Structures are given as structure tokens and as C-alpha cells.
Amino acid sequence: MTAPVATAELPFFPADLFEDDREHLLRIVHEVAADPAQKFILGPHTARLEAALREQLGAADVVACGSGTSGLTLVLAALGIGPGDEVVVPAFGCAPLASTVVALGAVPVFADVDPLTMVVDPDAMERRITSRTRALMPAHIFSVMADLPRIRPLAEQYRLRLVEDSAVAQGGVLDGVPAGLAGEAGVYSFVQVKTFGMAGEGGVVVTRDAEVGRTVRMLRNHGQDGRTRFLHHRIGWNSRFDEVLAAFQLHRLPGLAARLERRARIAERYAEAFADLAGHGVLAPPPGREGRCYYVYTLLAERRDALQAHLAEHGIGSHAYYPLPLPRQAAFARYTTAGDDWPAAQRAAERALSIPIYPHLTDPDVERIVDAVRRFASA
Numbered sequence: 417m418t419a420p421v422a423t424a425e426l427p428f429f430p431a432d433l434f435e436d437d438r439e440h441l442l443r444i445v446h447e448v449a450a451d452p453a454q455k456f457i458l459g460p461h462t463a464r465l466e467a468a469l470r471e472q473l474g475a476a477d478v479v480a481c482g483s484g485t486s487g488l489t490l491v492l493a494a495l496g497i498g499p500g501d502e503v504v505v506p507a508f509g510c511a512p513l514a515s516t517v518v519a520l521g522a523v524p525v526f527a528d529v530d531p532l533t534m535v536v537d538p539d540a541m542e543r544r545i546t547s548r549t550r551a552l553m554p555a556h557i558f559s560v561m562a563d564l565p566r567i568r569p570l571a572e573q574y575r576l577r578l579v580e581d582s583a584v585a586q587g588g589v590l591d592g593v594p595a596g597l598a599g600e601a602g603v604y605s606f607v608q609v610k611t612f613g614m615a616g617e618g619g620v621v622v623t624r625d626a627e628v629g630r631t632v633r634m635l636r637n638h639g640q641d642g643r644t645r646f647l648h649h650r651i652g653w654n655s656r657f658d659e660v661l662a663a664f665q666l667h668r669l670p671g672l673a674a675r676l677e678r679r680a681r682i683a684e685r686y687a688e689a690f691a692d693l694a695g696h697g698v699l700a701p702p703p704g705r706e707g708r709c710y711y712v713y714t715l716l717a718e719r720r721d722a723l724q725a726h727l728a729e730h731g732i733g734s735h736a737y738y739p740l741p742l743p744r745q746a747a748f749a750r751y752t753t754a755g756d757d758w759p760a761a762q763r764a765a766e767r768a769l770s771i772p773i774y775p776h777l778t779d780p781d782v783e784r785i786v787d788a789v790r791r792f793a794s795a
């Protein structure tokens with residue numbers, strides 16, 4: 417074992433993400449707390465945040481809600497997904513892809529992923545379509561956007577609803593279409609670690625369909641229409657947005673583009689430095705800007721656990737996301753049938769290792785990570 421290097425630890429996610437904005441956060445807390453209006457949820461800050469994102473994206477509507485997960489639930493409900501319906505989702509990814517479907521009484525049907533990019537394979541999605549299928553729900557994962565240019569025609573051909581789990585892909589653009597707007601609706605999560613993360617829970621639904629936006633607005637607040645209280649047009653949820661956090665996000669929004677650019681630059685350096693490691697058991701994700709969202713940067717390593725241990729020895733944090741494919745999770749196993757198989761999802765679960773890519777990594781930090789990965793691969 418090599419001796420740990422005597423430099424500061426580089427965590428996978430740093431604890432000082434909001435350091436520069438802390439003073440401002442405290443000022444906002446004071447302002448909202450002291451405001452005579454005493455409006456703490458769904459007030460003017462939330463409306464301004466929704467309007468700012470709507471304009472930036474050219475969306476028909478942006479609806480702030482309690483989390484990315486509840487945003488997905490509201491979208492599926494707004495599109496009428498319910499008991500007996502099947503929704504085709506990726507076999508590799510995070511739990512809300514399946515749990516939001518189950519929460520509505522519908523059935524998640526798992527499609528295998530692409531072995532290199534780890535996004536859902538459109539051909540596998542098509543093979544999982546049955547007479548009960550009502551929607552396709554691809555997800556962008558790590559740094560790669562799902563293949564919407566191939567999935568959208570599938571949805572049209574089979575007359576299915578198309579929901580994009582774009583929770584991690586804010587800022588990503590594919591074929592000129594911002595993440596979340598290729599289908600009928602998408603979501604962005606603002607949980608701390610996401611690219612537009614914040615100091616609390618929340619997210620938005622983004623949609624190019626004003627009617628879907630209207631319905632989601634109703635569903636996030638117990639089925640009320642925002643005009644008359646205690647008139648419930650539909651059975652809804654409580655998925656409302658906090659005014660302090662809305663003001664915090666409005667403050668952080670102008671800096672988002674620069675933070676995303678820094679992430680993309682770090683990814684460029686990684687892509688260049690890791691391009692020749694494929695023959696050494698370490699595969700880097702596809703490079704470039706088109707259809708990319710640099711939320712996390714994920715390698716596929718034949719000796720994943722050894723690489724993670726090696727990085728830890730060098731003071732570098734890493735993260736093995738999703739150690740089990742969704743259909744292999746105890747929670748979702750009942751939605752599979754004997755003999756079903758997702759070989760690429762299984763390999764991804766065994767090999768994926770994400771390394772730091774947060775915007776305030778310095779160039780020397782990045783070189784330290786590059787060196788550590790390269791030394792492992794060439795050992």
C-alpha cells in the first residue's frame with residue numbers, strides 16, 4: 417500500500433458547495449421571516465423562480481414542487497397513468513423511476529441499458545412495449561442524456577405518453593431541445609448534490625404542454641386551482657415549494673451557467689486524460705457537449721472496488737451508484753418475471769464508479785484525480 421498523500425482530502429461531494437452564498441441565505445431567511453405578508457410557501461419568490469426558468473428554457477410552464485420525486489409523481493398522475501397501466505423505465509438508475517410508477521398503482525417494466533453510456537436502450541424499450549403500456553419514462557444518467565431522438569418517435573408510433581426523468585440534466589441540450597422538454601414533461605431536482613442543488617428539498621416540473629402544467633399546479637396543492645381555496649377539482653398531493661429556497665435559487669440562478677461550464681471543462685480534461693485507458697479496464701463516458709449533463713462523471717472499471725480503494729488511498733472520494741439494477745432490488749422484484757434479464761444494467765451495477773466533478777475543484781485537484789486514475793489503470 418502506498419502512503420496516503422499529504423494533501424487535503426477531495427470528497428466526492430464537498431460540504432462547502434454553498435459557502436459563497438451562506439450570507440445571502442441568512443439574509444433571505446430574515447427577509448422572508450420578517451415580511452409582513454408572512455408567505456412561506458408558493459409565494460412571489462416561487463412565482464419568480466418559475467418564470468425565470470420558464471423563460472430561460474422556452475417552456476410552456478415550469479411548476480415548482482416539493483422534490484424531483486414528487487414532480488415525477490405529479491407528471492405521471494397529470495398524464496392519467498394509473499392502475500393497470502405499464503410504464504417502461506430503465507433497469508439501471510434511481511429508485512423514483514420505479515417507485516413513482518408503483519405509487520400510482522401502475523406497473524414499472526424494466527428495459528435494459530446501453531452497455532457504455534448506461535442510458536436506457538431504445539430497442540430494449542420497444543421490446544418491452546405491450547398492449548398495457550401507457551408511457552415511456554427514460555432517464556438521463558450521470559453525464560449522458562437519454563436517446564430522446566430515438567425514443568420520441570417510439571412514443572409517437574405506439575401512441576404512448578413520454579415523461580423524461582431529467583432530474584440530473586438541468587442545462588443539458590440534445591438536438592436543440594433542453595433536457596425535460598423532449599417529451600410531454602420532465603423534472604429537475606434541486607436536492608443539494610444536483611447541478612442546481614440547494615440547501616433543502618425541492619424541484620420543478622418542466623413542460624412544453626400548458627395543460628399538463630395547469631394540472632400539475634393543481635395536483636401539487638391538493639387539487640385546488642390556485643384561485644378558490646378548499647375547492648378540490650382532483651385528488652392531489654402536498655408538494656409545494658418553500659419561499660426561502662425560491663429566493664435562494666433566484667440568487668444562484670445567474671451563476672448556474674458558469675458552474676455548468678466548469679463541470680464541462682473538467683469533463684473535457686478527464687475525457688482527454690482517460691481516452692487511452694479503455695484497453696486497461698477503465699472506460700470513460702463519451703466526451704463532448706451535445707447531449708451531455710455533467711452531474712457526475714462515471715467510469716466503468718473492470719476492477720471497480722479496487723479502483724475505489726486506490727482513489728481512497730490517495731484521498732479522493734468516489735461513489736458507486738446503484739449497486740443493484742432496479743429489477744434486482746427487493747422493493748421492485750415483484751414487478752419482474754422469472755427469466756427476465758438485464759445484462760448491461762447488471763454490468764453497470766458492478767463496474768460504475770463516479771469521480772468528483774464539482775465546479776470548484778481546482779485544476780491541480782483535477783490533475784491529482786487524473787494521475788490517480790491513470791496510475792491505477794497502468795499498474
Ligand SMILES: *Cc1c(COP(=O)(O)O)cnc(C)c1O
Nearest residue numbers: 483484485510512583584605607
Ligand atoms: C435525484 C433524482 C431524482 C429524485 O429527485 P429528488 O429531488 O431527490 O426527489 C429522480 N430521478 C433521478 C434520476 C435523480 O437522480
